[in-house]
Amino acid sequence: MEVTTNTQVNERELWGGGAKPFSASYGKIMMWFFIVSDALTFTGFLVSYGFSRFKNINSWPIADEVFTHFPFLHGIDAPMYYVALMTFILIFSSVTMVLAVDAGHHMNKSKVTFYMLLTIIGGAIFVGSQAWEWKNFIKGEYGALETKGGQILQFVNLENDKRISIQDFAIGINSERKTHKSNIGLWYQNEKTLPKITVEEVKKGFLANPNLTIRTEQISENGQKTLLSRDEAIYKIDDATGVVEGANLIHNEYGNRLFADFFFFITGFHGFHVFSGVVINIIIFFNVILGTYEKRGHYEMVEKVGLYWHFVDLVWVFVFTFFYLV
């Protein structure tokens, strides 16, 4: 009878074909193959980002100038510190995950519970941070003008060589122009909310203040954005057709619109992965508490979601490099 029990225990680990390929379980291998295909999806995203960047290599936005916020430090230029912190949070939650897997190998239920909880908290903090990054990115900081060709004109105060917000120098003009709504027109059409400031107001303010000049998208030899002389700027500002404040999928005050598009798609896709990872982790967490895996005799499920969670961390390492560092 003892022999029969033994074979039964072994058979539970075998696949349908009566063997155990790579001496790994079915679920684990399928998780690995999912990760490989998902890695290729992210590769597609990141490489197309590289494509657009090399295509516009001399006018791409400089990440240090875009992501400058840190919570509770208003008006202080802190490029990258916050993303670096996010990276540490995610790496740390990866460590607690791998510790949970390790505790699972030792069938230590209370430790698995504790480490899973830490992992969930880390993941939640990360998703929250990303939402905050998005908020700042969408809201924008200085505002800019957009030209007919879709280029962005930003404004610099020559007195202190710092960027200046268009709201700070635009001079108000009383205008009859109102947001068109579908219920007041001849046609059942409406338009998006108009920016608070019009191009004319920015132009008027710009011409009135001789200390201002325009910063174009072009990157000069020393790796900085090109500043126009005052005369060039006065000539250039006539090309402006619209005011841009913040960023969305169509307009982007930081420069090339593709930059905003890729930012939303890549960090959004990654954030979605983190979010679903947190949800899966919560499910597994409750299963651990309920003792599901204790009854099953192994904590392999924790190992499988662990693989997914580490993969999310792995992708972030690349997103961090290509969006914020390079």
Next chain:
Amino acid sequence: MAEGQHKLAIFRGLLKFKSNQQKIWGVLIFLSIVTTIEVGLGILKPEVLMTSFLRMKLLNWIFILLTIVKAYYIAWDFMHIRDERSGLKNSIVLPLVILIPYLIFILILEADYIFDVMDIGFVSWNF
């Protein structure tokens, strides 16, 4: 997997750990150091590294290299690829190692070509 089945040495056997937990903390410290170096370089941007090498700044090459190092240790020690059979290891790593550089190569080359066309072409993109 029992404790004995984990391979506990990293850096090609240079650093050996007593238990799997110790290895995890060791790898965390290593990854943190690498990230700190990256962030430090990104903030300081040393003038020496701003020279162009193979059409990209030397600094950027260093960032990419460090990223791949980090990715290696996450996959090998956190995802336990180090402990898997070589067949599984290869079927995961080889497709990525072959396909990703290929995709990078064709797309970046094409992007560089399009940049040249737009740069020296007769059409103005900035108006």
